[in-house]
Amino acid sequence: MKLLTHNMLTSKCMKGVTVGYPLKINAFDVKVSEVDFNPEFVSRIIPKLDWNVLYNAAESIGQVEDMPKSIVDDYENNTDFLKKVHRVLLEVEVINGELVCPETGRKFPISNGIPNMLLNEDEV
Amino acid sequence: MELAENIIQKRPEGLSSPSKKKQRKYQHTLTKQTGAKCTIFPTKHIGICNSGLVNGLSEEVVYEHFSKYGKIEQILMLPGKSCCFVSFDDIKCSTKAFNNINGVLNIAQYLKPVFLSFVENIPESLIEANLKHDSDPPNGLIILENFITDSEERAFLALNDFNRLGSSLKHRQVKHYGYEFKYDINNVDLNCPLEEKIPKECDILWERLRIAYPQLIFVEPDQLTVNCYKPGQGIPSHVDTHSAFEDPIFILSLGSAIVMDFKNDNGDHHSLLIPQKSFVIMSGESRYAYTHGITPRKLDILQTKAGLTVFHRAIRVSFTFRKVRNGKCCCKFHSKCDSYLRTHEKSYTAFGQLAERVEETHVHKVYENIAQHFSETRHKPWPNVVDFIKSFETGSLLVDVGCGNGKYMNCGQNIFQIGLDTSISLLNVCREKQYQVLLGNCLRIPLLDNVADGAISIAVIHHLSTEERRFSAIRELLRILKAGGRVLVYVWAKEQKHRNEKSSYLKQDRKNRRCEENEAVSNEKLTLVDGVEIPIHTNRTQFKHQDVLVPWKLKKNSGKSLNTGTDESQTFLRYYHVFKEGELENMCAQFNSKLLHSYYDQGNWCVILEKK
Ligand SMILES: [Zn+2]
Numbered sequence: 001m002k003l004l005t006h007n008m009l010t011s012k013c014m015k016g017v018t019v020g021y022p023l024k025i026n027a028f029d030v031k032v033s034e035v036d037f038n039p040e041f042v043s044r045i046i047p048k049l050d051w052n053v054l055y056n057a058a059e060s061i062g063q064v065e066d067m068p069k070s071i072v073d074d075y076e077n078n079t080d081f082l083k084k085v086h087r088v089l090l091e092v093e094v095i096n097g098e099l100v101c102p103e104t105g106r107k108f109p110i111s112n113g114i115p116n117m118l119l120n121e122d123e124v
Numbered sequence: 125m126e127l128a129e130n131i132i133q134k135r136p137e138g139l140s141s142p143s144k145k146k147q148r149k150y151q152h153t154l155t156k157q158t159g160a161k162c163t164i165f166p167t168k169h170i171g172i173c174n175s176g177l178v179n180g181l182s183e184e185v186v187y188e189h190f191s192k193y194g195k196i197e198q199i200l201m202l203p204g205k206s207c208c209f210v211s212f213d214d215i216k217c218s219t220k221a222f223n224n225i226n227g228v229l230n231i232a233q234y235l236k237p238v239f240l241s242f243v244e245n246i247p248e249s250l251i252e253a254n255l256k257h258d259s260d261p262p263n264g265l266i267i268l269e270n271f272i273t274d275s276e277e278r279a280f281l282a283l284n285d286f287n288r289l290g291s292s293l294k295h296r297q298v299k300h301y302g303y304e305f306k307y308d309i310n311n312v313d314l315n316c317p318l319e320e321k322i323p324k325e326c327d328i329l330w331e332r333l334r335i336a337y338p339q340l341i342f343v344e345p346d347q348l349t350v351n352c353y354k355p356g357q358g359i360p361s362h363v364d365t366h367s368a369f370e371d372p373i374f375i376l377s378l379g380s381a382i383v384m385d386f387k388n389d390n391g392d393h394h395s396l397l398i399p400q401k402s403f404v405i406m407s408g409e410s411r412y413a414y415t416h417g418i419t420p421r422k423l424d425i426l427q428t429k430a431g432l433t434v435f436h437r438a439i440r441v442s443f444t445f446r447k448v449r450n451g452k453c454c455c456k457f458h459s460k461c462d463s464y465l466r467t468h469e470k471s472y473t474a475f476g477q478l479a480e481r482v483e484e485t486h487v488h489k490v491y492e493n494i495a496q497h498f499s500e501t502r503h504k505p506w507p508n509v510v511d512f513i514k515s516f517e518t519g520s521l522l523v524d525v526g527c528g529n530g531k532y533m534n535c536g537q538n539i540f541q542i543g544l545d546t547s548i549s550l551l552n553v554c555r556e557k558q559y560q561v562l563l564g565n566c567l568r569i570p571l572l573d574n575v576a577d578g579a580i581s582i583a584v585i586h587h588l589s590t591e592e593r594r595f596s597a598i599r600e601l602l603r604i605l606k607a608g609g610r611v612l613v614y615v616w617a618k619e620q621k622h623r624n625e626k627s628s629y630l631k632q633d634r635k636n637r638r639c640e641e642n643e644a645v646s647n648e649k650l651t652l653v654d655g656v657e658i659p660i661h662t663n664r665t666q667f668k669h670q671d672v673l674v675p676w677k678l679k680k681n682s683g684k685s686l687n688t689g690t691d692e693s694q695t696f697l698r699y700y701h702v703f704k705e706g707e708l709e710n711m712c713a714q715f716n717s718k719l720l721h722s723y724y725d726q727g728n729w730c731v732i733l734e735k736k
Binding site for chain 2 (some may be wrong): 001002004005008009010011012013021038040041042043044045048112113114115116117118119121124
């Protein structure tokens with residue numbers, strides 16, 4: 001699970017959960033692998049993100065490095081900044097761990113990079 | 125037309141070389157798809173290489189743009205193909221059309237330019253296949269031309285003032301006499317007759333009919349529905365509810381001619397011109413076994429061996445006369461008979477509580493078991509799905525709901541794709557290629573509202589076993605989309621023969637023995653619980669039922685790495701709800717979304733919706 005994916009994930013489909021966002025991450029294995037950098041792609045993704053959620057997620061798994069706490073001005077032309085965001089969004093990946101619903105504490109396991117978001121009959 | 129002028133931009137000085145390369149590629153595809161020989165020398169025949177029915181190009185649009193350059197002899201649209209042909213009366217016109225349109229006119233999908241090629245001629249076999257559905261009316265349909273005079277027509281039209289009518293459907297204005305036809309239940313309420321009976325001015329019709337057609341047995345109708353269609357309006361394909369009305373049904377057409385399409389379960393398709401002032405008798409097979417409908421458009425193009433005739437529609441008013449039925453229908457056309465289906469097929473309402481169990485056993489578990497074999501046989505992406513994915517710009521977020529082994533997960537360019545599936549085995553295949561995937565159910569997508577630019581649902585919704593669940597699945601897809609986001613949905617069609625063309629699913633039966641109707645079709649059924657049975661479908665045949673179990677045979681040894689514990693060949697039954705023509709569209713019409721495109725492709729009904 002990349003942090004870009006995490007930025008959109010919610011547990012709100014569960015019975016009794018109203019927002020279910022953001023999901024807390026307990027990471028057991030984190031992999032960082034190189035992904036081709038495309039500045040245009042990253043620039044266009046940034047306005048679609050919940051930046052605070054991204055930053056806190058990166059911080060919680062110890063992968064924030066020197067990415068700024070807020071989006072810099074004129075980021076489209078700031079290759080250095082875009083590269084840092086690129087790394088956090090696309091290169092960092094939680095392979096094993098769990099996601100935790102902020103309202104109920106329900107844990108969703110992550111294994112082989114796949115979050116298991118299936119719900120039991122009594123949870124829907 | 126103003127629109128057309130805006131679309132045609134200035135023609136560049138000679139095509140740039142990437143365009144030339146593209147053009148050669150398209151010409152090659154045209155030849156491969158149709159067998160037509162491309163030539164650089166002008167001929168009367170032009171092939172549109174990169175757009176056809178599956179891309180949403182219609183005969184009407186082709187006519188509108190090409191007829192500006194001269195008299196068109198023929199337009200040939202090919203079902204299931206992304207190309208088509210236009211023939212002119214002479215080479216001067218075709219050359220003019222070619223020079224003005226090629227690579228410039230943006231009428232291909234996603235407003236891209238069309239690429240043309242002259243062809244030596246149009247293969248005869250294609251022309252014949254296309255003519256088949258235009259010829260004779262279906263059994264039981266009789267068109268009596270000039271049934272009324274001009275002054276009688278005026279008198280009938282004067283009976284209704286449509287500007288004053290209150291009741292209006294989305295597509296047309298309607299008024300009922302005798303009994304009200306209720307569109308929500310598709311029936312009349314016998315206990316609530318209307319005050320207004322059929323106007324006595326209509327009586328002349330019955331006397332005249334007895335003289336014109338003495339052998340016809342009929343009871344005078346007691347229900348009349350008057351419809352008013354403006355040019356561009358139509359009515360979806362439907363069968364008049366068997367249990368609601370007797371046989372025959374009569375239609376009087378006023379104001380304008382129109383083309384009506386008749387289709388049956390065998391894929392027979394008749395496009396018939398219903399002339400102004402004509403009286404149609406719809407009886408027997410044409411009343412019971414055929415759907416009829418009017419395509420919403422402003423002009424009708426009729427193609428016969430004699431050539432091409434175009435009818436511009438005017439306001440048409442139709443009087444549909446029916447005799448209300450008391451009791452059940454006893455016809456022999458079971459697949460379209462609500463009376464038969466109600467008594468003979470177990471109601472699937474009992475299915476409601478079973479839905480999750482059916483899907484667990486006959487969808488999710490089956491995919492787990494056949495995952496490896498399934499993945500090995502499902503690697504060729506469908507071109508129109510790929511085109512849809514490629515239409516998203518850099519930085520878009522696209523969700524593949526029901527991604528399976530991920531065959532569409534790397535089709536996009538510079539977009540971010542997330543896949544969702546219920547099969548962990550198939551998702552593990554995705555992970556080998558580093559795709560971003562989630563284990564989850566399409567009825568509860570674990571993503572925020574209004575977050576995705578696009579979504580696809582390819583061959584997924586037909587695995588849901590109640591209408592309510594299928595409806596919810598589309599609502600879920602729209603929920604995760606941003607306003608203006610688009611979703612593409614493919615579901616398996618009940619009609620595996622469309623416009624006389626067999627789908628590849630039927631064609632794959634090499635021996636072709638079982639393709640013909642009623643031959644060697646199994647009557648096997650599987651009992652789920654007491655009283656609820658699902659028929660088992662015979663592979664590579666037309667579907668007889670909408671809710672079926674489709675066998676998947678896992679051959680010896682192909683399952684060796686799976687935990688089946690045995691080495692023998694095993695058959696797994698997958699549950700499907702195959703969709704009838706119009707069913708998916710009707711379902712989608714209930715959402716706050718715009719239907720951008722709907723088509724038939726690879727044996728599937730397909731729609732593209734845009735969230736409002
Ligand atoms: Zn019937």
